[in-house]
Amino acid sequence: MLSGKAAVLTASTRGIGLAAARRLARHGARVLVSSRRQDHVDEAVSGLRAEGLEAWGIPCHVGRGPDREALVAEAVRLFGGVDILVSNAGVNPHAGGILDCPESAWDKLWEVNVKAAALLVGLVAPHMEKRGGGSIVLVSSVAGYRPSFPIGAYGVSKTALLGLTKALAGELAPLRIRVNCLAPGFIKTNFSSVLWEEDGLRRELEKGVAMGRLGEAEECAGVVAFLCSPDAAYITGETVGVNGGIDCRL
Template sequence: MTTRLFDLTGRVALVTGASRGIGEATARLLAGQGAHVVLASRKQEELDRVAQDIGANGGRATAIAAHQGDSAALKHLVERIATELGRLDILVNNAATNPYFGHVTDTDAGMIDKTLQVNVKGYFELSSLAAKMMKAQGGGAIVNIASINGLSPGMFQGIYSITKAAVINMTQSFAKECGPWHVRVNAVLPGLTDTKFASALTRQEAVLKGFLSQVPLQRMALPEEIAPAVLYLVSDAASYVTGACLTVDGGYTA
């Protein structure tokens, strides 16, 4: 029995922000466990590259461009999944934006709106659409990629940190209200991870050195080290886990 706890054969999984970083690593891992993975992000050509590589390695993947900050695009995305694949068992809300790095009081209105639209409203809308589809088929699992910044705000990352705190609360709200639908909702909170997304921090040697001095494992995570936490939460191994926030940060918040 235990050998099949992570088997996702027959399940359809939607991963946003799947063209690189944590999203790509997660999509590859879920496909490797048997899921048919729907890859979503803004650019079709980047998704096609990942989908083709998953297929070449024996997995199944469908690439559908959709912007996490576009409500109509998210609705169309879920409708296509329903029409073409007939079900949705797993949603991984991973796509996010962090367009501003600087003093919180200098954050302009455009940056606030963009960050809230993608990181909060987009997660909320896609979770709502997915949860209703999952309810109709008898259940499912949603994982939101939040951040340790949602627990304690990162310096010069104010609006981003605020949105990630909202994602943590959103996760718990959906878990409470969607539990009776047999829809489990959890979050993964990565620490600093070596991705293009985190380059505003990682390219500044002094900032990076200062941050890593506070990490017991003394290094950044790789995207492939975050993905297994997602696999656990969407799998049968976590069948009684909902409303949880799993921190993967090398001990930073210990």
């Protein structure tokens, strides 16, 4: 389905990012994984290769311009270009009320969760155009539909990704580049562990999920693979929720 395609993924050494990298590689893509720590990159690449998958890795802090440029340059060096970008990096530096969120936290939320995604798209788009098109998946969150205490500021940054998806899809459609968005619900990852490690809190969360359970990273990975595949050739500007039936209306 994705044989020979070159995929770049941010924050892809654990959780949803790693699951997406694995699924893309199983469908034939060559994947370049990344995260801030070299040891996490090495561990992820080793694990993927142990499964017989084509994987490479590079450290990348998406909030830093030189790191973003190095990530894309490495993909071009390895693969000759880029066909797929999965922008999964995100941070949540503040827990509490929105009006209590310090300026430094707002800056970090914007730098990593929103601006870095837009600038990465700008770096890969020319390479995708040279290859006749491509597919981009931005990873938002159910919190983007329902920003609420104590992660309201984080949710607002994820709401921005819903709009960024629509805006980029319109701009890049003439280049045959599709841009879609994944909005996970409560998924069991290290990033969300504070929400599910304590049994009482997990049970409260599950009450708001129609399916009565939290999701797994692999359940997001299948949607990413579909959005990057020829089966989704006429889909762009859309956000797909993987949330077990949470009501998502802005």
